[in-house]
Amino acid sequence: MTIALVLLSGLITIALIIYILSGKKGKPFKRIASIYSLLFFSLFSILFVHHTDWQRVSDRVKAFRTDHNNKPITQPVEAVVAHAEAQPAPIKSSVLLDAPVINQFPGLPRGCEVTSLAMLLQDAGVNIDKMTLAKAVRKDQTPYKEADGKIYFGNPNIGFVGDMYSFNNKGYGVYHGPIADLADQFLPGQIIDFTGSDFEEVKKHLSKDTPVWIITNVHYKELSPSLFETWHTSEGLIDITFKEHSVLITGYDDKYIYFNDPQTGTKNKKAPKEDFIKAWEQMGRQAITYYQ
Numbered sequence: 001m002t003i004a005l006v007l008l009s010g011l012i013t014i015a016l017i018i019y020i021l022s023g024k025k026g027k028p029f030k031r032i033a034s035i036y037s038l039l040f041f042s043l044f045s046i047l048f049v050h051h052t053d054w055q056r057v058s059d060r061v062k063a064f065r066t067d068h069n070n071k072p073i074t075q076p077v078e079a080v081v082a083h084a085e086a087q088p089a090p091i092k093s094s095v096l097l098d099a100p101v102i103n104q105f106p107g108l109p110r111g112c113e114v115t116s117l118a119m120l121l122q123d124a125g126v127n128i129d130k131m132t133l134a135k136a137v138r139k140d141q142t143p144y145k146e147a148d149g150k151i152y153f154g155n156p157n158i159g160f161v162g163d164m165y166s167f168n169n170k171g172y173g174v175y176h177g178p179i180a181d182l183a184d185q186f187l188p189g190q191i192i193d194f195t196g197s198d199f200e201e202v203k204k205h206l207s208k209d210t211p212v213w214i215i216t217n218v219h220y221k222e223l224s225p226s227l228f229e230t231w232h233t234s235e236g237l238i239d240i241t242f243k244e245h246s247v248l249i250t251g252y253d254d255k256y257i258y259f260n261d262p263q264t265g266t267k268n269k270k271a272p273k274e275d276f277i278k279a280w281e282q283m284g285r286q287a288i289t290y291y292q
Contacts, residue, residue: 090207091200091203091204091207092203092206092207093253093254094251094252094253094254095203095206095207095209095250095251095252095253096250096251096253096258096268097123097206097209097210097211097250097251098250099119099120099122099123099211099248099250099260100118100119100122100123100260101119101260101261101262101265101266101267102115102118102119102122102130102260102262102265103115103262103263103264103265104130104262104263105263105265107130107131107134107165108130108131108134108164108165109164109165109166109167110162110163110164110165110167110171110172110173111130111134111164111165111262112173112245112246112247112262112263113137113160113173113174113175113179113215113246114130114133114134114137114164114174114179114182115130115133115246115262116213116214116246116247116248116260116262117133117179117182117183117213117288118130118133119211119213119248119260119262120183120211120212120213120248120288120289120290121133121183121186121187123210123211123248124187124190124210124290126186126187128186133182134164134165136182136185137159137160137174137178137179137182138158138159138160138174138178138181138182139159139160140154140155140156140158140159140160140161140233140234141154141159142154142155142161142233142234144162144170150232151229151230151231151232152231152232152233153170153172153231153232153233154172154233154234155231155233155234155235155238156172156173156174156175156178156238156240157175157177157178157235157238158177158178158233158234158235159174159178160173160174160178161173161174172240172242172244173244173246175215175284175286176193176195176215176284176286176287176288177193179213179288180193180288183288183290187290190290190291191288191289191290191291192205192288192289192290192291193287193288194287194288194289195284195285195286195287195288196284196285197285197287198285199277199280199281201287202214202249202287203252205289206249206250206251206252208292209292210289210290210292211248211249211250211260211289212248212249212287212288212289213246213248213249213287213288213289214246214247214248214249214280214286214287214288215244215245215246215280215283215284215286216245216246216247216276216279216280216283217241217243217244217245217279217282217283218243218244218245218263219243219279220271220272220275220276220279221271221272221275221276221278221279222275222278222279222282223241223243223279223282227241227242227243228240228241229241244283245263246262247259247260247261247262247269248260248262250267250268251268252273253273254273255272255273256270256271256272256273256276257270257271257272257273257276257277258270259271
């Protein structure tokens with residue numbers, strides 16, 4: 001009943017005010033309308049103030065303020081995680097990680113790529129060895145052939161080319177694609193193949209304490225074009241060098257890049273920074289790591 005009176009008095013007040021503002025003739029009636037509008041407005045105000053639960057209103061206002069002052073509490077977990085992942089990781093001035101080191105000898109004279117991958121996976125906590133990876137990595141079985149002054153062989157972007165186990169037979173190596181696919185079998189959804197990025201991206205991952213698998217050459221500096229030859233493969237022409245090599249980058253500072261070298265079994269070996277980066281870029285900026 002009280003609510004009905006509040007609404008009725010409010011509606012009558014509004015109707016009278018509209019009539020007064022309409023500009024229609026009838027001054028005596030407008031004076032009466034003005035008086036009644038004031039009376040009904042007063043009645044509406046008294047009823048509204050008297051019957052409103054002000055304690056409840058106060059509690060609602062406080063709750064609203066608390067909600068908006070503590071947004072992280074009300075945000076979904078997914079939004080918080082996405083926000084954290086979107087924040088760029090700071091690049092440290094220097095890094096030197098303690099990653100596992102594995103020698104590709106004996107057993108894999110041409111197995112630097114899978115041996116470096118074994119180091120990366122072991123760093124991630126995977127119990128794996130180089131020989132298991134050598135067996136599992138995808139292969140390009142195209143036989144070596146020379147004809148009309150051209151070389152026909154496999155493509156390292158498809159799989160390992162030639163004999164990984166002996167220098168007595170023709171062989172070469174394998175590039176990032178098959179290696180990333182192999183790594184994903186042991187760390188599903190955690191492998192990052194950021195081939196093609198600049199070296200700052202390598203430093204970002206190292207700054208997060210994760211080593212980086214890469215392709216370079218055995219001299220760790222840019223090679224002369226004379227050290228490359230062109231092969232005809234099932235996927236088209238490709239330029240390769242038998243100086244190709246793979247290592248696991250473990251750190252850097254203002255002068256050097258540090259890496260675990262499977263060819264010598266040396267931990268945190270170092271090479272001049274500018275030379276090392278140029279060698280890596282010449283081999284296609286191939287790089288793989290994992291999410292922590």
